[in-house]
Amino acid sequence: xxxxxxxxxxxxxxxxxxxxxxxxxxxxxxxxxxxxxxxxxxxxxxxxxxxxxxxxxxxxxxxxxxxxxxxxxxxxxxxxxxxxxxxxxxxxxxxxxxxxxxxxxxxxxxxxxxxxxxxxxxxxxxxxxxxxxxxxxxxxxxxxxxxxxxxxxxxxxxxxxxxxxxxxxxxxxxxxxx
Numbered sequence: 417x418x419x420x421x422x423x424x425x426x427x428x429x430x431x432x433x434x435x436x437x438x439x440x441x442x443x444x445x446x447x448x449x450x451x452x453x454x455x456x457x458x459x460x461x462x463x464x465x466x467x468x469x470x471x472x473x474x475x476x477x478x479x480x481x482x483x484x485x486x487x488x489x490x491x492x493x494x495x496x497x498x499x500x501x502x503x504x505x506x507x508x509x510x511x512x513x514x515x516x517x518x519x520x521x522x523x524x525x526x527x528x529x530x531x532x533x534x535x536x537x538x539x540x541x542x543x544x545x546x547x548x549x550x551x552x553x554x555x556x557x558x559x560x561x562x563x564x565x566x567x568x569x570x571x572x573x574x575x576x577x578x579x580x581x582x583x584x585x586x587x588x589x590x591x592x593x594x
Contacts, residue, residue, distance in 0.1 A: 455591060455592060456495060456496075456497065456506070456591050457505075457543070457545040457546055459505070459545055460497065460505040460506055460543070460544070460545055461497065461498060461505055462497060462498045462499075462500045462504040462505045462506070463491050463495075463497045463498070463499055463500070463504045463505065463506040463507070463508065464499070464500050464501060464502045464503060464504030464506075464507045464508070465484060465487045465488055465491070465499060465504075465507075465508045465509075466484075466502070466507075466508070466509040466510075467480050467481070467484050468480050468483050468484065468509075468510045468511050468512050468537060469511050469512070470511075470512040470515075471511050471512060471513055472512050472513060472514050472515040472516075472536075473514075473515075473516075474515045474516065475515070476515055476571075476575065478575075479512055479515065479535070479575065479579070480512060482575065482576070482579045483512070483537065483579055483582065483583065486579050486580060486582075486583035487508060487583050487586060487587070490583050490584070490587050491587065494587070495591065505543075505544050505545065506541070506542070506543050506544070506590065506591070507540075507541070507542040507544075508539060508540070508541055508586065508590065509539075509540050510537050510538050510539040510540055511537065511538050512535070512536075512537050513536045513537060513538050513554065514534060514535065514536035514556070515534075515535055515536075516533070516534050517531050517532065517533045517534075517567050518531065518532055518534075519531055519532075519563070520532035520560055521560075527563070528563040529562070529563055530560045530561065530562060530563055531560065531561055531562075531563050531567070532558050532559070532560050533558060533559050533560075533561065533567070533570075533571070533574050533575075533578070534556060534557070534558040535556070535557060535558075535575070535578045535579070535582065536554055536555070536556040537554065537555055537556075537582060538552070538553070538554045538555075539551075539552070539553055539554070539555060539586055539589075540552045541586075541589070541590045549590075551589065553589065555582050555585045555586060555589075557578045557581045557582050557585070558578070559574045559577055559578060561574065
């Protein structure tokens with residue numbers, strides 16, 4: 417009979433060895449896998465992101481820069497791609513098409529209870545190495561806020577939340593192939 421502590425020690429060594437082999441196997445894989453879930457062609461080294469002109473009927477002068485900065489930050493922090501000015505292996509361009517706030521629900525007293533703030537952007541993505549991944553699509557996100565609140569008091573915070581969500585949507589559509 418084997419000593420129970422020896423069996424446990426051998427089992428522990430086997431688990432550690434399997435974990436090490438699995439980790440090395442994933443690290444040895446090429447073809448664009450990353451732990452963020454991004455699926456990028458191995459030959460893609462750069463991404464270019466252009467400023468989004470604001471063509472909405474209402475213009476927030478900081479919105480274009482916020483989207484640009486958010487996309488740059490997301491791609492530089494979650495991929496190994498170098499963000500460059502233009503002519504990247506992957507390219508993102510677009511425009512802001514909607515920036516509105518409207519009533520979204522009526523309360524029991526027939527007055528507006530909540531308003532809905534919406535930002536919509538149209539995005540064009542080009543992948544030099546896989547044209548099947550190219551797309552041109554609109555992305556829209558909204559946040560509701562109490563009608564009793566003045567829009568100017570909530571605008572900055574809601575804009576930042578929506579821009580973050582839009583950047584995540586664009587990132588996921590561009591390089592995450594679940």
